Amino acid sequence: MKRSVILLFVIAFAINSKAQIASDENASYNRNKPEREEWLRDLGFGMFIHWSIDSQLGIVISHSMVGASEDYTNRFIKDLPGTFEPDEFDAYKIAVQAKLAGMKYIVFTAKHHSGFCMWDTKTTDFKITNTPYKKDILKEYVEGVRKAGLAVGLYYSPEDFKFLYDNNITVRRVGLDLSDKIMAKYHDFIRRQTNELFSRYGKIDVLFIDGKPVEPCKDEAWRLQPDLVITRGAVETPEQKIMGDIRDVLWESCITMGTQWQYKPTNDELKSGTKLIEMLIETRAKGGNLLLNIGLDPYGKIPDPESRNLTELAAWCFINQEAVQAVRPWIISHEDNIWFTASKDRKTVYAIITGIYDWTRGDRKDFILRSVKATENTKISVLGQNSLVVEYNPGINPECRFRQTEKGLEISVVRAQRIYNNSKWPNPVTVKIENVVPNL
Numbered sequence: 485m486k487r488s489v490i491l492l493f494v495i496a497f498a499i500n501s502k503a504q505i506a507s508d509e510n511a512s513y514n515r516n517k518p519e520r521e522e523w524l525r526d527l528g529f530g531m532f533i534h535w536s537i538d539s540q541l542g543i544v545i546s547h548s549m550v551g552a553s554e555d556y557t558n559r560f561i562k563d564l565p566g567t568f569e570p571d572e573f574d575a576y577k578i579a580v581q582a583k584l585a586g587m588k589y590i591v592f593t594a595k596h597h598s599g600f601c602m603w604d605t606k607t608t609d610f611k612i613t614n615t616p617y618k619k620d621i622l623k624e625y626v627e628g629v630r631k632a633g634l635a636v637g638l639y640y641s642p643e644d645f646k647f648l649y650d651n652n653i654t655v656r657r658v659g660l661d662l663s664d665k666i667m668a669k670y671h672d673f674i675r676r677q678t679n680e681l682f683s684r685y686g687k688i689d690v691l692f693i694d695g696k697p698v699e700p701c702k703d704e705a706w707r708l709q710p711d712l713v714i715t716r717g718a719v720e721t722p723e724q725k726i727m728g729d730i731r732d733v734l735w736e737s738c739i740t741m742g743t744q745w746q747y748k749p750t751n752d753e754l755k756s757g758t759k760l761i762e763m764l765i766e767t768r769a770k771g772g773n774l775l776l777n778i779g780l781d782p783y784g785k786i787p788d789p790e791s792r793n794l795t796e797l798a799a800w801c802f803i804n805q806e807a808v809q810a811v812r813p814w815i816i817s818h819e820d821n822i823w824f825t826a827s828k829d830r831k832t833v834y835a836i837i838t839g840i841y842d843w844t845r846g847d848r849k850d851f852i853l854r855s856v857k858a859t860e861n862t863k864i865s866v867l868g869q870n871s872l873v874v875e876y877n878p879g880i881n882p883e884c885r886f887r888q889t890e891k892g893l894e895i896s897v898v899r900a901q902r903i904y905n906n907s908k909w910p911n912p913v914t915v916k917i918e919n920v921v922p923n924l
Contacts, residue, residue, distance in 0.1 A: 513702075513718070514714075514718040514719060515702075515706050515714075515718070516712075516713050516714060516718055516719070516734075517710070517711065517713075520711055520712075520713045521713060521719070521733075521734040522734075523713070524589075524635075524689075524690065524713045524715075524734060524773065525734050525771075525773065525812075526809065526810040527588035527589050527635060527773065527809070528588065528768055528773050528774070528808055528809050528810070528811070529586050529587050529588060529764060529768075529773065529774050529776070529801075529808060529809070530587050530588060530589040530590060530591060530635075530637065530690075530736075530773065530774070530775045530776070531578075531582040531585075531587045531589075531590045531591070531775070531776060531777075531778065532590075532591050532639070532692075532738055532775045532776060532777035532778070533578075533590065533591065533592045533593060533639075533777070533778060533779070533780060534593050534596070534639075534745040534746045534777055534778075534779050535592075535593050535602075535746065535747070535779060535780045535784075536593060536596050536598060536600050536602070536746065537564040537565055537568045537598075537600050537615070538560070538564060538598070538746065539746050539747040539779065539780065539781065539782045540564060540567060540568060540782045541564075542746075542747055542748055542749045542750065543746070543748075544744060544745070544746065545593075545596050545597075545598075545745055545746035545779075546596045546597035546598040546641075546645065547597065548560075549597075549598055549645045549655050550645075550655055550656055550657060551655075552655070557649060557655065560598070561610060561646060561649065565600070565610070565614055565615045566615070566616070567616070568612075568615040568616070568617060568782065569615065569616040569617050569783075570617055570621070570780070570782060570783050570784030571617065571783065571784070572783040572784045572785050573621060573624065573780070573783070573784025573785070574628070574784070575624050575625045575626075575627065575628025575629060576627075576628035576629075576631050576632055577628075578590075578628070578780075578786060579628050579629045579631070579632035579634050580632050581786065581791070581794055581798075582632075582634065582794070583632055583633065583634055584794075584795075584798040584801075584802070585794045585795075585797040585798045585801060586764075586797060586798070586800075586801025586802075586805055586808065586809075587634070587776070588634060588635060588809070589634055589635035589636070589637050589689065589690055590629050590634055590635075590636070590637055591637035591638065591639050591690060591692050591775060592622070592625050592629075592637065592638060592639060593639045594622055594638045594639060594640050594681055595639075595640055595641055595644070595677070596639070596641050596694075597641045597643045597644070597645055597657070597694075597695060598644075598645050598646065599644040599645050599646030599647055599649075600612075600646070601677070602621050602622045602625075603620050603621070603622035603623065603680065603681070603684075604620040604623075605677060605680055606676075606680070607673060607676050607677050607680070608646060608647075610646045622681075622685065623684075623685060626685045626686065626688075630686075635689040635690060636685075636687070636688055636689050636690070637688070637689060637690030637691065637692065638681060638688055638690070638691055638692070639692045639694060640677075640678070640681065640691065640692070640693055640694070640701060641693075641694050641695045642674045642693065642695050642696060642697055642698055642700070642701050643657065643694075643695035643696060644670075644673070644674075647670065647673060648660075651666060651669075653666070657695075667697075670697065671697060671700045674697065674700040674701050674704075675700045675701075675703075675704045678700070678701045678704040678705050678708075679704055679708065681705075682704070682705050682708040682709050682712070683708055687709065687711075688709060688712060689711075689712070689713065690712070690713050690714075690715060691705055691712055691713070691714045691715070691717070692714075692715050692716045692717075692721070692738075692775075693714060693716055693717035694716055698717045701717070702714060702717055702718070713734075715734075715736045715775075716736075716738075719733075719734050719735055719736070720735040720736075721735065721736045721737070721738060721775075722735070722737050722738075723737075723738055723739075724738075724739055724740065725737065725739075726739075726763065726766050726767050726770065726772070727767075727770050727771075727772055729770065729817070730769075730770050730771050730813045730816075730817055731770065731771045731772065732771045732812065732813055733771070734773070735771070735772045735773070736772060736773040736774075736775050737763075737767050737772055737773070737774055737775065738775040738777060739763060739774065739775070739776060739777065740777045741754055741755055741760065741776065741777065741778055741790050741793060742754045742755070742790075744779065745777055745779060746779040747779035747780060747781050747782070747787065748779065749781070749787065754789050754790070754793065755793075756793075757792070757793045757795075757796030757797060757800075757911075758796070758841070758910050758911050760776065760793060760796075760797060761796070761797060761800050761911050761912060762838050762912065764776075764797075764808060765807075765808065765823050765825075765836050765838065765912060766817070766818075766823060768807075768808045768811060768825050769813060769814070769817040769818060769823040769824055769825055769836070770813060770817050771812065771813040778790045778794075796911070799903065799911075800911050800912070802868075803867055803868035803901070803903075803914075804836070804867050804868065804912070804914045806834070806867060806914075806916070807825055807834035807836055807867060807914045807916070808825060810828070811825040811826060811827065811828075811834065812825070812826055812827070812828055812830065813825065813826065814826040814830065814833055814855065814856075814922075815830075815855055815922045816855050819853060819854055819855060821837065821838050821839035821840075822835050822836065822837050822838070822851060822853065823835075823836045823838060823912075824836070824855070824856075830922075831918070831919055831920065831921075832916065832917065832918045832919070832920070833856055833916075833917045833920055834867075834914050834915070834916055834917075835851070835853060835856070835895070835914070835915045835917060836912050836913075836914045836915075837849075837851065837912055837913045837914070837915065838912045840913070841910040842908050842910065843899045843908065843909055843913060844899070844907055844908055845874065845875075845899055845900065845901070845902060845903075845907040845908070845909070846874045846877050846880050846882075846898065846899070846900070846907070847898065847899060848882075848896060848897070848898045849896070849897065849898075849899075850894065850895070850896045851894070851895050851896075851897075851915075852889075852891050852892045852893070852894050852895075853892050853893040853894075853895065853917075853923075854891070854892035854893075854923060855892075855922060855923050856892070856893045856917060856920050856922070856923055857888065857892075857893060857920060857921050857922065857923035858886060858887075858888040858893055858920060859919050859920060859921060861918075861919040862886065862917065862918065862919045862920055863917075863918050863919065864884045864885075864886050864895060864897070864915055864916065864917045864918070865884055865915070865916050866884060866897050866898075866899070866900070866901075866913060866914065866915055866916070867913075867914040867915075867916055868901050868914075869882070869899075869900045869901040870900075871883055871884050871897075871898065871900055873900065874898065874900045875902050880898065880900075881898075882898035882900035883898075884896070884897050884898075884915070885897075886917075892923060893917070893920075893923070895915055895917070897913070897915055899913055
């Protein structure tokens with residue numbers, strides 16, 4: 485029975501590996517270079533930044549304009565820019581914090597659906613340089629992220645509520661019926677904005693297109709920068725969820741820390757640091773990238789609760805980064821509460837043990853892995869520790885052990901490293917198992 489079940493997993497894995505994933509509403513064609521998609525898959529973990537002038541109100545980004553009164557819309561467009569002065573924005577510091585948290589790329593909101601542009605565009609006066617801040621904040625973002633050594637990504641919305649407003653069209657996202665003349669004007673507007681984004685700021689690595697019409701943006705972006713990887717608009721990008729099964733191609737889940745994409749100082753429920761770590765593990769085990777969203781406050785800083793979560797991610801990724809970077813899925817994603825990733829040649833498996841929220845330093849625990857089979861060259865270790873010493877406990881032997889049995893690979897490990905002073909660690913522990921084969 486076990487053999488049949490695992491063979492079914494392997495068959496499903498192979499089918500998904502070759503699948504052409506384009507089920508997103510906006511994914512019509514894909515000209516990403518395969519080697520560039522593999523490059524992004526290696527990065528694995530990114531920061532998503534949603535930010536615009538309505539962060540001053542702590543409300544949903546842009547969408548409040550749909551169904552809004554004329555008075556509200558007028559004040560949104562005419563008044564909000566006049567008080568937006570994010571003079572504490574420091575792109576380099578944000579990028580360094582993202583880097584410490586294990587993130588390898590950042591995707592920043594160049595323009596959301598409202599139409600407010602975070603760069604000095606010539607296409608509209610609804611832009612950052614017409615605020616008290618005056619400077620081109622997108623330029624600062626690109627320079628800061630590059631300085632930190634991370635890949636540069638942009639979020640861009642072809643949908644533009646200010647464009648609709650200027651053309652006396654009711655603001656909406658669905659049921660929009662534009663004349664051929666207006667649509668041609670709209671396409672030209674999108675192309676000109678995309679041209680600015682991909683001709684002024686040097687190499688851009690990633691583009692996330694959110695909305696329609698998507699084709700003018702894709703065409704212009706790929707024309708100017710052929711090495712660009714477009715995620716939403718070309719590959720599958722599930723929102724606020726993770727795939728249900730393994731997909732051995734590029735896909736990217738975008739998920740918020742709380743319940744809202746933009747800054748929400750009240751009435752929010754943030755996920756715990758442990759929950760975010762477990763989401764990263766699940767995403768990587770299923771072959772995807774995690775794009776974790778934060779919303780900057782009106783002054784340009786990461787709010788304190790989100791910042792603390794990033795620090796917890798930093799602690800875990802500093803220890804376990806090998807298990808989530810430049811990895812691929814194993815033959816199955818998990819066995820009970822143990823999730824798997826693997827090296828590209830799938831000779832090394834990372835068994836990431838979740839769900840043990842009070843694993844005390846010095847405690848030994850035993851597990852059976854049914855999908856992993858040892859060879860004569862197999863060896864195991866716990867990421868982050870040498871498994872030779874438990875501080876202040878010379879009587880404890882933290883050696884890692886394993887043996888192959890009919891039930892599977894039995895492993896026995898001690899959590900030996902001192903991470904917190906109370907000797908307990910609520911976050912997953914990773915066992916690295918080298919020179920193994922699938923247990924079929």
